[in-house]
Amino acid sequence: MNQRGQNMQRIKKLIIKEEFIEAFKQLQQFPLPINDFIVQQKCARLFSKIPKESLGLKPIKIGIVGTSTMEHFANVFYFWMAKEGFDVTLYLTEFNTLDQSILNPESKLYEFCPDIVWFFTNYRDVRMDIPFGCPAEVLDEYIQEAVSRYVSLWCALQRYSSAFIIQNNADMPLTRIFGNYEGSVSWGRSNLMRLFNLKLSQSIVPGVAVFDLDYISSLYGKRLWFESKYWYHSKHSFALDAVGLVAFRGARLVSAIKGQSKKCIVVDLDNTLWGGVIGDDGLEGIRLGHGADGEAFVDFQKYLLDLKNRGIILAVCSKNEEETAKLPFLKHPDTQIVLDDIAVFVANWDNKADNIREIAAVLNIGLDSIVFIDDNPVERALVRNMLPSVSVPELSSDPVRYIQDVEEHCFFETISYSIEDQSRSEMYRVDVQRKELQHKCTDISTFLQGLSMEAVVGECDQMNLSRISQLINKSNQFHLTTTRYTETQLTVMMKDSNVICRYFKLKDCFGDNGLISVIILRKANPLDLVVDTWVMSCRVFARGMEDFVHNEIVSIAKTLCCSRIIGRYVATKKNAVVRDLYSKLGYALIKSDNGETESEWVYRIHDVLDYKTTFIKKEEVF
Numbered sequence: 316m317n318q319r320g321q322n323m324q325r326i327k328k329l330i331i332k333e334e335f336i337e338a339f340k341q342l343q344q345f346p347l348p349i350n351d352f353i354v355q356q357k358c359a360r361l362f363s364k365i366p367k368e369s370l371g372l373k374p375i376k377i378g379i380v381g382t383s384t385m386e387h388f389a390n391v392f393y394f395w396m397a398k399e400g401f402d403v404t405l406y407l408t409e410f411n412t413l414d415q416s417i418l419n420p421e422s423k424l425y426e427f428c429p430d431i432v433w434f435f436t437n438y439r440d441v442r443m444d445i446p447f448g449c450p451a452e453v454l455d456e457y458i459q460e461a462v463s464r465y466v467s468l469w470c471a472l473q474r475y476s477s478a479f480i481i482q483n484n485a486d487m488p489l490t491r492i493f494g495n496y497e498g499s500v501s502w503g504r505s506n507l508m509r510l511f512n513l514k515l516s517q518s519i520v521p522g523v524a525v526f527d528l529d530y531i532s533s534l535y536g537k538r539l540w541f542e543s544k545y546w547y548h549s550k551h552s553f554a555l556d557a558v559g560l561v562a563f564r565g566a567r568l569v570s571a572i573k574g575q576s577k578k579c580i581v582v583d584l585d586n587t588l589w590g591g592v593i594g595d596d597g598l599e600g601i602r603l604g605h606g607a608d609g610e611a612f613v614d615f616q617k618y619l620l621d622l623k624n625r626g627i628i629l630a631v632c633s634k635n636e637e638e639t640a641k642l643p644f645l646k647h648p649d650t651q652i653v654l655d656d657i658a659v660f661v662a663n664w665d666n667k668a669d670n671i672r673e674i675a676a677v678l679n680i681g682l683d684s685i686v687f688i689d690d691n692p693v694e695r696a697l698v699r700n701m702l703p704s705v706s707v708p709e710l711s712s713d714p715v716r717y718i719q720d721v722e723e724h725c726f727f728e729t730i731s732y733s734i735e736d737q738s739r740s741e742m743y744r745v746d747v748q749r750k751e752l753q754h755k756c757t758d759i760s761t762f763l764q765g766l767s768m769e770a771v772v773g774e775c776d777q778m779n780l781s782r783i784s785q786l787i788n789k790s791n792q793f794h795l796t797t798t799r800y801t802e803t804q805l806t807v808m809m810k811d812s813n814v815i816c817r818y819f820k821l822k823d824c825f826g827d828n829g830l831i832s833v834i835i836l837r838k839a840n841p842l843d844l845v846v847d848t849w850v851m852s853c854r855v856f857a858r859g860m861e862d863f864v865h866n867e868i869v870s871i872a873k874t875l876c877c878s879r880i881i882g883r884y885v886a887t888k889k890n891a892v893v894r895d896l897y898s899k900l901g902y903a904l905i906k907s908d909n910g911e912t913e914s915e916w917v918y919r920i921h922d923v924l925d926y927k928t929t930f931i932k933k934e935e936v937f
Contacts, residue, residue: 319345319354322341322344322345323357323361325341326338326341326342326361327361329341330361330364330365335365335366335369335370336369336370338361338365339362339365339370339397342358342361342362342365343398345358346358346559347559348559348560348562348563348564348723349559349560350559351556351559352387352391352555352556352558352559354559355391355394355558355559355562356387356390356391358391358394359390359391359393359394362393362394362397363393367397367402370397370402372397372400372401372402373400373401373402373573374401374402374403374404375396375401375402375403375404375430375431375569375573376403376404376405376406376427376428376429376430376431377403377404377405377406377429377430377431377432377433377569378405378406378407378408378424378427378429378431378432378433378478379405379406379407379408379432379433379435380408380412380413380416380417380424380432380433380434380435381407381408381410381411381413381435382410382411382413382435382436382437382439382440382552383410383411383435383437383546383550383551383552384410384549384550384551384552385407385435386407387551387555387558388558388561388562389405389407391558391559391562392405392562392565392566393405394562395559395562395563395565395566396566396569398566399566399567399569399570399575400570400575401566401569401570401573406423406424406427406429408423408424410550413434413436413440413468414468417468417471417472418468418471420474420475425475425476428476429476429478430478430479431478431479431480431481431569431572432472432476432478432479432480432481433480433481433483433526433565434465434468434480434481434482434483435483436465436482436483436485437483437485437486437528437552437553438485438486438487438488438508439552440485441461441485441508441511442460442461442464443457443458443460443461443507443511445457445502445507447493447502448500448502449502451501451502454501454502454507454510458507458510458511458514459514461511462511462514462515462518463518465482465515465518466518466520469482469520469522469523470520473522473803477801477803477804477807478801478803479522479523479524479572479801479802479803480522480523480524481523481524481525481526481565481568481569481572482515482523482524482525482526483525483526483528484511484512484515484516484525484526484527484528484529485508485511485512485515485528485529486528486529486531486532486540486553487505487508487509487529487532487533487537488504488505488508488541489537489538489540489541490504491503491504491505492504508529512529521777521780521781521784521802521803521805521806522801522802522803522804522806524568524572524730526564526565526568528561531557531560531561531564532553532557534560535553535554535557535560539554539556539557540553540554540557541553541554542554542555563725564725567725567728568728568730570728571728571729571730572730572788572801573788573799574785574787574788574789574790574799575789576726576727576728576729576789577627577684577685577686577706577726577727578627578628578680578684578685578789579627579628579629579630579658579674579675579678579680579684579685579686580619580622580623580627580628580629580630580685580686580688581630581631581632581671581674581685581686581687581688582619582629582630582631582632582687582688582689583631583632583633583667583688583689583690583691583694584631584633584635584640584643584662585633585635585690586690586691586714587688587689587690587710587717588603588612588615588616588619588643588652589601589602589603589612589643589647590602590603590608590609590612590714593635593639593640593642593643594635594636594639598642598643598646598647601643601647603643603647603649603650604647604648604649605649607715608714608715609649611713611714611715611717612714613649613651614718615714615717615718616650616651616652617651618717618718618721618722619652620651620652620656622727623652623656624737625727625729625732625736625737626729626732626735626736626737626739627727627739628658628678628680628739628743629652629656629657629658630657630658630659630660630661630674630678631657631659631660631661631662632661632662632667632670632671632674632687633661633662634662634663634664634667635662635663636662637660637662637663639662640660640662641654641660641662644657655741655744657744658678658743658744659674659677659678659743659744661673661674666697666701667687667689667694667697667698668697668698668701668702671685671687671698671702671705672702678743678746679792679853679854679856680853681704681791681792681889682702682704682705683704683705683706685705685706686705686706686707686708686721686724686726687702687705687706687707688708688710688717688721689707689710690710690712690714695707695709695710706724706726708720708721708724708726731781731782731784731785732781733781733782733785733830734782734829735782735829735830741826742826742827742828742829742854743854746825746828746854760930763858763859763930764930765824766823766824766825766858766930767823767824768821768822768823768858768859768930768931768932769821769822769823769931769932769933769934770819770820770821770860770863770931770932770933770934771819771820771821771934771935772817772818772819772867772933772934772935773817773818773819773820773935774809774816774817774818775805775809775816775817775818775833776809777806779818779830780802780805780806781802782818782829782830783805783816783818783830783833784800784801784802784805786830786831786832786833786850786852787799787800787805787833787848787850788800790850790851790852790853791887791889791890792853792856792889792890792892792893793849793850793851793852793853793856793861793890793892793893794848794849794850794851794887794890794893795846795848795849795850795882795883795884795885795890795893795896796847796848796849796883796884796885797885797887797890798835798847798848800835800848808835813837813838814835814836814837814838814847815834815835815836815837815838815871815875816833816834816835816836817833817834817836817867817871818830818832818833819831819832819833819834819851819860819863819864819867821855821858821860821931828852828854828855831851831852831854831855831860832849832850832851832852832855832860832864833848833849833850833851834846834848834849834850834864834867834868835847835848835849836868836871838875838877839881841876841877842877842878842879843877843878843879843880843881844868844871844872844875844877844879844880844881845880845881845882845883846868846880846881846882846883849864849882851864856892858931859927859929859930859931860929860931861896861900862900862927862928862929863927863929863931863933865900865927866925866926866927866929868880869918869920869925869926872920873920873925877920878919878920879917879918879919879920880902880917880918880920881915881916881917882897882902882915882916882917882918883913883914883915883916884896884897884913884914884915884916885912885913886912886913897914897916897918898916900918900927901918902916902917902918903916903917903918903919904916905917
């Protein structure tokens with residue numbers, strides 16, 4: 316029996332002994348997305364024998380509207396979703412009933428009440444019967460018509476449901492009637508599909524994300540992806556051995572929709588960002604910029620820099636003398652990353668697990684938001700063992716594979732990109748400077764006054780919708796109820812006269828923190844204003860912003876002639892920091908369950924003493 320078979324047997328024995336958590340932990344170590352369908356199916360079957368309630372998975376309902384056979388995919392998808400922390404309930408529509416399922420408001424799909432609906436289409440569903448040699452101006456009409464079909468289906472689904480929508484783009488077909496010439500003319504079938512995919516992405520509306528099926532088919536390999544026998548005999552739109560890759564990528568996208576992508580890369584230095592050891596080899600001796608290794612390290616730094624520039628926090632954790640470790644960033648001519656790109660720089664001789672804990676504390680993020688990259692297998696094993704919630708990818712011995720080693724895990728999937736993302740790493744770096752200033756001040760009031768804080772309060776709008784949705788779905792610590800809303804749901808709320816949605820931006824003498832807080836309030840009756848959602852970025856904890864937001868809620872309540880504000884706290888593993896928030900703000904407890912996992916609070920409006928003292932100047936934008 317090979318190693319994989321032995322591992323399977325060991326997991327079976329753990330399940331028989333009802334050691335379900337350990338069985339699932341070991342099951343998560345494999346398969347890889349690229350493993351064949353038999354391996355994927357065996358893992359899925361083992362997973363099906365583990366009681367889901369024993370794993371603490373979060374429930375989610377996904378409707379898959381397929382134009383091909385999806386049952387085999389669904390069985391594997393359950394497992395990959397569990398690896399992301401979700402207990403998924405799937406509803407598969409009947410074969411090839413896309414339009415019927417979406418356009419009929421009484422269809423079983425809507426009875427299912429999904430959180431996400433996945434339009435699982437392929438190139439065969441793109442309806443463009445275009446004659447060879449068709450003029451370019453006519454092509455645009457055909458392409459627009461084909462895309463409009465899907466846009467109208469999205470609109471219909473959003474009319475009848477608040478589900479987030481995933482839409483497959485078209486996988487490029489393998490057959491090319493004109494051969495290479497198809498790449499030379501716009502009416503060639505390959506270029507038509509490319510133009511369709513481009514137009515589809517340009518037509519995306521809030522609450523919709525494209526699943527890049529064409530990229531995945533290319534990643535897998537076109538000749539292997541298209542298995543004609545599977546299509547003609549059983550209407551499988553791609554090879555069964557590609558199921559693991561599609562399920563993995565789909566699960567990662569769902570995880571991103573639910574705000575669970577990684578936020579921070581903690582990276583080692585020696586033999587990770589450059590070749591050699593800076594303390595031994597000196598600035599001139601490290602390999603960076605010249606030769607195969609040197610070029611590979613430069614490209615890896617560029618890759619990390621691109622991630623930083625799109626909003627991923629970059630931190631350093633190295634066993635080194637700090638002054639020596641910083642030397643390449645300051646003086647090496649081929650370095651791509653400079654010190655200002657790094658939010659937290661830790662170089663000492665302590666163990667890396669403790670240092671990563673410190674980095675997480677300084678950044679005020681969870682350990683499960685971190686990816687740790689280190690060339691040393693001993694350091695990787697240490698962090699995996701001591702910090703199991705930190706993601707630690709294997710790294711090849713050859714730096715030419717470093718980018719691929721990280722990229723293949725899809726740690727940083729996203730469904731949006733906002734202005735705040737562009738400067739997030741800088742915001743965190745500057746926040747470290749704020750904390751350094753705080754340590755120098757003798758009291759908190761002096762520190763807060765010295766920040767010269769100014770807050771912008773605005774009504775939630777389409778311009779800020781992407782960031783608002785991102786903050787609500789990704790924040791876990793300062794999130795009183797951990798409510799999650801799609802952009803579609805938020806758009807509906809913003810139009811509801813009984814719902815008040817406000818965003819808050821904050822800047823100070825160090826820089827602009829961007830949009831850092833959102834509140835959603837509901838007027839439940841003439842007397843009561845209910846705090847449905849209150850979320851705030853961990854970067855602005857303990858600066859008086861919670862008092863400032865409370866003052867805004869009080870002002871809104873008085874404007875609406877409400878005499879009470881009702882707040883609710885739902886405990887999670889991560890939001891203990893706001894457990895006593897309502898109490899500190901002067902709310903009275905009116906309801907609590909015995910387990911203290913959920914409580915309800917009331918604030919009674921008075922003419923005086925309703926407003927808290929802050930050191931934040933207010934500016935309104937409506």
